[in-house]
Amino acid sequence: MSALAIGALLLVILCVLLAGGLWVAMALAAVGWIAMQLFVNAPAGPNLSGALWGSTASWTLAALPLFVWMGEILYRTKLSEQMFTGLAPWLGRVPGRLFHVNVLSCGLFGSVSGSSAATCATVAKIGLPELKRRGYDEGIALGTLAGAGTLGILIPPSIIMVVYAVAAEVSIIQIFIAGLLPSLIVMALFSGYIAVWALLNPGRMPPPEPPTSWREKFTAARELVPCLLLVVGVIGAIIAGYATATEAAAFGVAGSFLLAWIGGSLSWAAFRDSLMGATRLSCMIMFILAGAAFLTVAMGFTGIPRALAEWVAWLNPSPYALIAILCVVYILLGTALDGVSMIVLTTTIVLPMIQQAGFDLIWFGIFIVLLVEIAEVTPPVGFNLFVLQTMSGKDSMEVARAAIPFFAMLVIAIILITIFPGIVTWLPQVVMGNR
Amino acid sequence: MTVLETPPQLARDAHRTTVIRSCLDGLYWGSGILAAVSICAVCLLMLAQVAAREVGMQVPGADDLTAWFCAASAFLALAHTFKQGELIRVGLAIEQLGARGRRLAELIALGIGATFCGVMTWWLGVMVFQSWSFGDQAQGVLVIPLWIPQMPTLIGAAILTIAVLDELLLVAVFGREPSYVTAERDRLARGDFSEGI
Numbered sequence: 104m105s106a107l108a109i110g111a112l113l114l115v116i117l118c119v120l121l122a123g124g125l126w127v128a129m130a131l132a133a134v135g136w137i138a139m140q141l142f143v144n145a146p147a148g149p150n151l152s153g154a155l156w157g158s159t160a161s162w163t164l165a166a167l168p169l170f171v172w173m174g175e176i177l178y179r180t181k182l183s184e185q186m187f188t189g190l191a192p193w194l195g196r197v198p199g200r201l202f203h204v205n206v207l208s209c210g211l212f213g214s215v216s217g218s219s220a221a222t223c224a225t226v227a228k229i230g231l232p233e234l235k236r237r238g239y240d241e242g243i244a245l246g247t248l249a250g251a252g253t254l255g256i257l258i259p260p261s262i263i264m265v266v267y268a269v270a271a272e273v274s275i276i277q278i279f280i281a282g283l284l285p286s287l288i289v290m291a292l293f294s295g296y297i298a299v300w301a302l303l304n305p306g307r308m309p310p311p312e313p314p315t316s317w318r319e320k321f322t323a324a325r326e327l328v329p330c331l332l333l334v335v336g337v338i339g340a341i342i343a344g345y346a347t348a349t350e351a352a353a354f355g356v357a358g359s360f361l362l363a364w365i366g367g368s369l370s371w372a373a374f375r376d377s378l379m380g381a382t383r384l385s386c387m388i389m390f391i392l393a394g395a396a397f398l399t400v401a402m403g404f405t406g407i408p409r410a411l412a413e414w415v416a417w418l419n420p421s422p423y424a425l426i427a428i429l430c431v432v433y434i435l436l437g438t439a440l441d442g443v444s445m446i447v448l449t450t451t452i453v454l455p456m457i458q459q460a461g462f463d464l465i466w467f468g469i470f471i472v473l474l475v476e477i478a479e480v481t482p483p484v485g486f487n488l489f490v491l492q493t494m495s496g497k498d499s500m501e502v503a504r505a506a507i508p509f510f511a512m513l514v515i516a517i518i519l520i521t522i523f524p525g526i527v528t529w530l531p532q533v534v535m536g537n538r
Numbered sequence: 539m540t541v542l543e544t545p546p547q548l549a550r551d552a553h554r555t556t557v558i559r560s561c562l563d564g565l566y567w568g569s570g571i572l573a574a575v576s577i578c579a580v581c582l583l584m585l586a587q588v589a590a591r592e593v594g595m596q597v598p599g600a601d602d603l604t605a606w607f608c609a610a611s612a613f614l615a616l617a618h619t620f621k622q623g624e625l626i627r628v629g630l631a632i633e634q635l636g637a638r639g640r641r642l643a644e645l646i647a648l649g650i651g652a653t654f655c656g657v658m659t660w661w662l663g664v665m666v667f668q669s670w671s672f673g674d675q676a677q678g679v680l681v682i683p684l685w686i687p688q689m690p691t692l693i694g695a696a697i698l699t700i701a702v703l704d705e706l707l708l709v710a711v712f713g714r715e716p717s718y719v720t721a722e723r724d725r726l727a728r729g730d731f732s733e734g735i
Contacts, residue, residue, distance in 0.1 A: 120650070121627075121628045122628060122630070122631040122632075123631070123632065123643060123646060123647055123650075124627050124628065124629065124631070124632040124643055124644065124647040125627065125647050125650055125651060126620075126625045126626070126627045126647075126651060127626050127627055127628070128625065128626075129650070129651055129654045129655070130627075132654065132658070133650065133654050136654075136657070148657075148660075148661040148664060149661065149664070149665070151657075151658065151661050152658075152661040152662045152664065152665035153665070155658065155662065155691065156609065156662070156665065156688060156691055159608060159609040159612040159613065159691070160605045160606055160608065160609035160687065160691075161608060161609075162601045162602075162604050162605045162608070164605075164608050165580045165584075165604045165605065165607070165608040168577045168580065168608070168611055169577070169580065169581055169584070172577065172581070175732055178732060218734065218735045219734070219735060220731050220732075220733075220734025220735055221731070221732065221734070223731075224731045256735065262735050263735060346588060349580075349584055349604065350584045350585075350587060350588050352584070353580075353581045353582075353584035353585050353588070354585075354588070356581050357581075357585060378574045378577065378578070379570065379571075379574055380732040381574075381577065382570060382573050382574040382577055382611065382615045382618075382619075383570075383615060383618065383619040383622060383624045383733070384624065384732065384733060384735075385577070385611065385612070385615075386573065386611065386612055386615035386616060386618075386619045386624075386625075387619055387624050387625050387626055387733075388735075389608075389611075389612035390612060390616060390619075390625065391626070393612065439628055439630055440628065441626055441735070442735050443626070443735065444626070483630065484630060486731075486734040486735070489734075490731050490734065493726065493729060493731075494729070
C-alpha cells in the first residue's frame, strides 16, 4: 500500500471513531496505535508512553492551565458590568451606537481572556439584556456578540494560540504578538459593518440616548482602569520581553485575583470553582495534545505527512489555490470538530505540506485561529452559537443567521491576511527582531 | 407506595455498593484536587521565579518542577474530567440515535475507551518501571530519580481506566445513563459555559 492509501484508510478509521463518540484524545492516540501496529516496524508501546510523557511534562505547556485559570477567574467577576458602564457613554454618537460596546467589550475582555466562549458569555451577560432594554435590534445584537466573542482567541492571551504554538513548536510570544494587528482589523471590520448597517437601516435603530458631558464620560471610563491595567501587565510584560509567556500567565492569575478582590467578588467558592474549572478544561486540552503528540510520532513513522508534502509539491498549486482549498476544508471540519481538535489535526498532518508550500508557520497559525473563530459561529456545533442560544432563549438557527454577516467579515479578514501577509508577520519581526 | 422491608442480604449488598460508590467518587475527586494543587504550584513557582529574578537570585530547578507539575495536573485530573463530561468528543452523530442505539453506541465507545486506557496505563507503567530499574536520573538542575515525577502520570492514567470501567459497568449492568452525559446536561442547564474555549 502506498503511504497515501494508508493515510486515507487511517483517516476513515479516525472519522468512524470520532463519529462513534470516542473521546477525541483517545481516538487520535488509537489511530496512531493502529498505524504503528499495522504499517510500521517499530514498537508502539514505548513510543506511546514517551509521547504522552514528553508532550505533557513541558515547561512551555504550563502557560496553558494558567491562562485558562485567569479566564475562569475573570468570568466570575463584575468585569462585564464595568466594561459596559465604562464604554457606553463614549459611543452615543457613532453610527450603530451601543452595538459597538459589544465589539469593544469583547476586544477588551479578549485581551485578558484566552477563550472565545468565555468572552462571548461574559459580554453577553450584560450586553444582551441592556441592549434589548434600550430597544436595539436583537438579531444584530446576537450577531455582534457571536462574532466579536471569537476575538477572545485572536487577541492574546489565547488558549488556541498556546495549543498551536506547543503543537507546531513555534514561539508562544511570537504568535501572540502576530495576533495583535489582525485582531484590530477584525474589530474594525465588525464595527464597520455595524456602522454601515445602522446608516442603511435608521428605522431599526432606537431613538438616541441623551447626550453625556465629558465629565460624565471620564468618570465612567474610570471603570475600565482595572481591566486596562491587567491588559498592560500581561501583554505588556510579554511584548517588553520582561516575562516569558508562562510567567506572564502567572501574573495574570495573580492580577485577576486582585481585580476580583477589589471588586468584592472574591470568595472561597469563586476560588474553588475557578480552579477546578480550569483544572478540567486544561486537562481536556492537554490530553488531546498528548494523544496528538503520539499520532504525530506514528505518522512520522508511516511517512504519510512526507508523502502528502511531496504530493503537494508535485501538484505545485498556486499558494492562493492551496489556501482556498484549506479554507473550505477547515470550514467543513469546523462544523463538526472543536477548535483544539482542528488545531492538532493540522499540526500532525497538514504542517509538513504547509512548510513545503513555503508558508510561514506564524502566519499559518493566525490563519488557523481565524478559521477556528469561523467554526465557533458555524452551526451545528459552533460553541458561541450555543452560548447565545442558551442565554437569549432564541432558536439556534436564528442565532446562526444573525451571525452570518460576522462570519463574512472573518472570511474577509482571511482574504486580507492572505493578500497582505505583512499584517501578521510585520509586528513580530519589529518586536522580536532585536532579541 | 408502601415501603417493603428489605431482605437483610439485599440491604447488605446495597450498603456495600454505596460504600464502593463513595470510595470511587472520592478517588476521582481526590486526584482531581491533587491536579488542581499542581496548577497552583506552577503558578506560585512562576511568581517566585520572577520575584527572585528581581533581586538577582534564582529558584533552583523551577523550570523542571513546572514541567513535572504540568504533566501531573494533566493526568491526575483525567478521571474527574471524564466523569464530569468535560473530556471532549463529537456528539453530533450519536445524539441523533434513539435510546437503544444511543446505549449501544455508548457501550462501544466505553469499551474501546477502556481498552485504550488499559493499554496506555500498561505502557506508562512499563516506562516508570524502566526508569526505576535502570536508575534513570532527571536531565536538569534537579538530579532526582526520573520515576518520581513520572509516577503521577501513571497514577492518573490508572484512575482514568478505573473510571471508564466503572462507567462501562454502570451503563452495561445497571442500565444507567452515563454520568458524563448527565453531568454535562446539568452544567449547561445551569448556564455554565466554562468548558468551552
